[in-house]
Amino acid sequence: MKPQELLLRFFLGGLAVVLSYVASALLPWKALGGIFAAFPAVMIVAVLMMGISQGSDKAAAIARGSVYGMTGCAVCVVTVLYALQLTGLWSLSLLLGLAVWFISAMAIYKIRARFQTRVHR
Template sequence: MNKQDLFMRFLLGGTAVSLSYLITVVSPWKILAGIFAAFPAVMLTAVIMVGIASGTKKATNIARGSVYGMMGGIICVITVLLSLQETSNWLFSISIGLISWLVSSVAISTIRERATRKAIRQA
């Protein structure tokens, strides 16, 4: 990765995160804080940068893989919410949520790949 790519990622991702934060501060609806916290800025930035640098096929692979990460994000949010309700320890809750995100994302991806291979063999 060159310096220009890194700067563009920083600029695009940082702008999205900053705008999301500003919306949560000025909005009268507190639920927007959670909604914008899940804004897919990192995925969009990655797809844009890979598309520019390596083309549509690799950008498609990034977008396809992000589905698993976003599904894991659901597990992460549920884990953090339940953990916060039980322990009231935000650092522990976030840590266990991130671990559950990674494990569930990899598990979902693995299950999908195995199902695809099985369907191909049966066809």
């Protein structure tokens, strides 16, 4: 990957994260702010950069793969919410949420891969 591509990814991804944070901090409706806080900045930048550098087919593969991460993200949010309510410890809740995000995203990927293999036999 070229240094210019890395710099552009860093800038666009960071800009999306900052704008999402600003929206979530400034909007008076906290539920709507939470929606912006979950903005898929990394996915958008990954698809954009892959499309620019390697074409639509590779970008589509990244977008398909992001389904697992986004689904895991939903599981992460629910985990963090309930962990915060149970423990009141934000750091523990975030660590638990991140672990559950990764495990659930990988589990969904493996289940789909296994199902897809059986269907194509």
